[in-house]
Amino acid sequence: MKPKNQRLVLVSAAIVAVLVAVLLAMWGLRNQASYFYTPADIAAGKANDGEAMRLGGMVERGSIRRGADGVTIRFTLTDGKAQIPVVFRGIVPDLFREGSGAVAEGRLEHGTFVADTILAKHDERYMPPELGNLAAEHKAGKTLEK
């Protein structure tokens, strides 16, 4: 190859590579991105059954129930506007407790959220940014109720 052609080939190869990467990524994202919903979103019918998603809210007080096998738990996530029942099989994370924030990853099946993973606060200084606003709204709601 002549140096000039060589450069042309290399530049086009690089451009093609970047285009391929972007197209592949877009294709992947259309199928695989999971959206973050609040219980109110789900009550409003924004989410479809079976779609991979994340659901964030507060664990409602008095809602945690243990299954007979000892490793399945059911609880309710709430954002003050709606409640969604969640079922999870596994060891709940440290600091997962009633009245505090949690994010569940999984999918919706007939109105129940089947979680594969539960994320909770790591320590008292840490709060998932998605829940930051929610906690504030929740508090504001509580104050208004009073």
Added chain:
Amino acid sequence: MIAETGLAALWLAAGLAALQFMFMFVELRGSVALARPMRSIAVVQGLLTLLAFAMLLLVFARSDMSVKLVFENSSAVKPFVYKVAGAWGNHEGSMLMWVTILAAAGAFVALFSRRTSERTLVAALGAQAALALGFYAFLLIASNPFARLSPAPMDGQGLNPLLQDPGLAFHPPTLYLGYVGLSVAFSLAVGALLTGEVDSRLARAMRPWVLGAWILLTLGITAGSYWAYYELGWGGYWFWDPVENASLMPWLAATALLHSINVLAARGALKAWTMMLAVIAFSMSMVGTFLVRSGILTSVHAFAIDPERGTFLLALLAIYVGAAFALFAWRGATLKEGAPFELVSRESGLVVNNLLLTVVLGVVFVGTLYPLFVEAVSGEKLSVGAPYFNAVAGPLALVLAALVGVGPLLAWRHEGRPVLRQLQVPALLGVVALAITTIIAPDMHILPRLGFTVGTYLVGASILPLVRRNPWRAPLATWGMVVAHFGIAVALLGMAANAAFTSEKLAVVQPGEILNVGPWQVQLQDVTPTAGKNWTAVEAELQASRGSGIVTLKPQSRYFTDPPTETSESAIRTFWNGQLYTVVGKADPSGGWQLRLWWKPFVTLIWAGGALIALGGALAMLGRVWRLRRGHEARAEWRRERYA
């Protein structure tokens, strides 16, 4: 006084960096030769940042609670190692470490770099100073690590217990050394673009930095992966967490750069291409730092949720990357393309390697930043996780791994021999692996099955460069390449085995009861309370056996007092053919305990592979040093003979 000394050292270093940056323009205008003062300034600047960092270590070691950073991130009762390591287990301290390494790397270049022309060296040192200057400003304006508290509190707030682990002591410094090693490649590229001296000499000056950074990034990623594996207690080794991707992206770019730089060094070709990769590699390091340190991500690593800092870092990122790309656009076209090569040649092979790595990098980059982009544009929240990355990057990585076997067989410039014939045996091995996995596990997923196939093929293919010649006379650099490529095969087999053959058990178990997982029978003996210096815990005693012999495992569920946090300490036992991984959960009202057990056949190959890849890099580095030494001796001898 200690904190004030540190702060003063930082201000002085920042002043010197500004001077260094200005000298670059003077030198480039050609009026005065400033290489010698430039070298001295760079060295003093490096020493000053080292002093500042030493002062930070000192205030942490002495638990000086009047320093705000110590108060917020340490406590007097913490073990001493974690007090010191805590110095960089927080936002300000880690940024100080970053800038310290940056300035120290500049000092190193100033002291030892003799390969490039003086003009390019001065330009590179100027670029390095410009980088440092931004981060000094960031530290001094937005995140002063030496700020005082008055009055001084009695005790601190403690360090996130997840970070109280030997892993913390080494993981961030290793990654930072890797990130910042790439800054030298960036500065040399910028310097060479400014002076127009992009040639094989530059490539040789850049190569040890790229190679060193790449080795450290490889080690950092491997260690971080193992840390997440045992510390989080989830049994996974890679979560495609944005923070993990933040370290993977510079690694991918550095891997591409490492390969293309050899073309530039050996053949003088791919000039613009290599400069571009050098700019991208360090840009990815900065993207990584931005992602991790700006607090826009949800993670253990996101210390500071502070919009001011995030914006500052983003601005720095935009300035540096923007300036480098503008410089590239301005000067890149004037570079003469070097020696030509044919379509089938080592050069082409390395171009294909680079293209594939770039595509993988692009896919990871888009997947990592897409959620941020969408939220900024539409306010909608979403996450992109393992399903996306596995589906898109997985197949690409497999194609790349398959081609790893081909590239090293090709000759420079033009390959006329039928090299593919050499791959018959490895290909046969791959087919056999495919057949075996089809027979023993007919419903295995497609990715692990292909992983076994490609991995087995690559075990054979990667050692071909040493076959048909006396391997003991092959250069050390060739050995390095072979070991690194072999490491890819090993890691791939580990990932495939882990994905295909892991067995998991989760149940509530009464003391005395037995749980089966894989070939193991695990009996819960007892659960007892225990305590450490700053935590209390419940500890389960498990006895595991498979046929003969009994092993004891003691997983814990720990409760830390400051800050109040629970962590689960998994107990892991390694055997030649896999790991038994045990986690104890919560107590059950029935008197039993939640137990989670995994049997993970050959999972250790993943990290063994990572270590081999790094070892390959180290061998290549050693080989180059060696040859350099021999070269010096040969030249000295030649001179002696000539002038005798």
